[in-house]
Amino acid sequence: MAKPTVASDWLGGCAGCHMSILDIDERIVQVVELVDLRATPITDLKEPDKAGVTVGILEGGITNTYNEEVAKRMRDRCQILVALGDCAVFGGIPAMRNFFTIEDALKRAYVDTPSTDDSGKIPSNPELAKMTIVRPVHEIVKVDVFVPGCPPDADIIFYVLAELAQGRIPKLENNNLMWN
């Protein structure tokens, strides 16, 4: 039987959850023995295979129209979708901007910050994705496995990957269930 394939991508997050994947250290060898690690944001191949992968992992929340596209693409191309980390699961820290208007958030980021001089202006290139209210991944596409944590502990990630590699759906409970 062919090894299960795994791809990951990141949305509105801080890359911390991917760093936490790396924190499984030498156990990554055990993981790649069991799975075929395909596209990730930190490897050469960036987009999940068109032919599809077994497991898709998404870090970060949906903060704009581009994140929506990436999330939908991953959903289309994977059998099991994992939402990794508090941003993917809840919206996380980027979701704090939902308590303000998008205009206020942009103004704060590009104009009002103390480190910005008078030339600060809000980018308006039409090529840029349109910002939206920040949502968890499951508001856009169906999520099969939720792995909360900010970031999820490396041990929890290893447990999740090990279960998935062996064809099981991991169950996050007891000490493996941590929201922060």
Next chain:
Amino acid sequence: MAKITIDGKTIEVENGTTVLNAARQLEIDIPTLCDHPELTPYGGCRLCLVEVEGARTLQPSCTLPATDGMVVKTDTEKIHEARKFVLSMIFSERNHFCPYCQVSGGDCELQNAAYDEDMTHWPIQPNWQPFPVDASHPFIILEHNRCILCRRCVRACGELVGNFTLGFEERGADSTLVADLGLPLGESSCIGCGTCVQVCPTGSLIDRWSAYQGKEVEVDSTKTICMGCSIGCGIDVLTRDNRLIRIEGDWEAEINGGLLCDIGRFHPMVEERERLLTPMIKADGKLKAATWEDALKAAADMVSANKGGLTGVVSTRASMEALGAFKALCEANGAQTMLTTEDCQAVSAIYQQAGSDSSPSEGGISDLMDADCYLTFGEDITKDHQVLSFFAKRRIPEGAQLIQISAIPSGLDNFATVSLMVADDQLDKFMVDLTALVEEKSADVEKTASKYHLDISELQSVVDALQAQQKTAFVFGSRKDFSDSAAVVTAAKGLAQSANATLVTTKGNINSLGAAALGYAGAGEVKGTLAVMLLADEELSQCIEQKFEKADMRIVFSSYVSSLTAGADVIFPVMNWLEQDGHFINFDGHILTQKAALEAPGQVLSNQEAIEKLVSALDVKNQMDWEKEVKAFASPVKIA
């Protein structure tokens, strides 16, 4: 009695017992949020829903009384679904993002409840309505965005503390916790006791001092007693890496039942006095650090060489063991005077008069729990001995009368049924006249009222209340000087007797009664040329410091630098209250145990050890048995 079956286990409970409490007796766990064991059931959060056989819908177990033959299930699919739904609704209401919350990771009852239901995510998204943060209070931050509207704080403020500061305004999703009629907490009638913080299930009410310094699983907890006043409230001292993190009320403590005031809970967090870390000897007019050996020798030489008389002074924040050892030192060296730092005429008068009583005449905490009428006089018990005022204030909604006699405006003004303004120097005479009215030896309320410039109807209502033969408690805030303190004490006793009331006096510090039992006088003058002072960690007022500065030579045991240590000849550094073990006798005669929660810095010894070192340097034996001395003492209140 009602026989109830929960999850197949049957128990017989008293009528009126809730299903939740019956389940607790059976050790069956039902999750709760708005419920708190110390508070009246509220039925607000719906997390405790259970299935009751024959009932159409799920029922909240916290408010449902157990009835005979009731069959309850707490662990079905339907219930777990309901709990998840309830939690989802709560999470959707405000900002419950965990990563940057103070209580996340063990201390949040909301998060724990979600974990217990294996909730990996929120099915319903938050509505993103921002709420304000109220950081106006010196000790407490009110973070409305974390509030789940359980109203534990509101109930604690009213039912336990009797302060009624907190309440709710608006309805539904706009419901907001408010202080008074919408004032910032720091400007409201809040007394900063922090009980609301202790009962808050989420990170909505935050203690500024302990925030982000350690979760419950990361801190050590030591059950000991508060030294803030003579009540001796049970506390839980939370420490981490030998650092004080937080003080909480001990719900199991007999004295305070978990309540604390701002002085007990928050004031120790802001200790800013400079610590004494080594013994010191004065040489050429300057204090210089010395070894214990040298300092003990210098002190022993001073005591032996002193021919002009010796005065022993102790702080009543020192334990019975330390006071006993100090007494042995005084007696062996011919001390003419043994004083405490209390310097209070009324407290001294209470102890003196108890000597002529045939048996203890005062009551205690238990008499304050269920009185129908409270009469307070002397000091303002909302400032000192605050927890006693909680016991009186919280009885008011149940119809208890609170009568206050005070010369000045007090914290009880807004609570008292009647406030009588009587000058301190007239208090004894007024109480004698009031006694005559209560005993109907004089029927002229009008004359008495005009004599003291009081309202006739108010005075009449006081006389009526005292004549009503209800359960009456007198709280005499006795840490005060009157022009004739002895007369005030006598008059108070007389009035209490005529009204068939229980008199409770607050006395002085935590070990005021204990010091009196060992023969220390509360008020008095320094005599002789040498004073040996066990100041412990007490912060003395300037006028008391000045009084003790009169001694020519001074040997001082102290935790902190003060003007008394600055002028001392020999200083011994001692532990503060959090660092040592000991026994104390509180205002109503409870013998309380203090347990060390922190380790003292290197060279610092406990009060008892330090005194004993000097005792042996003087070739004296400490044969003082404080328990024996206490038994022989004519105490104003039964000591046990």
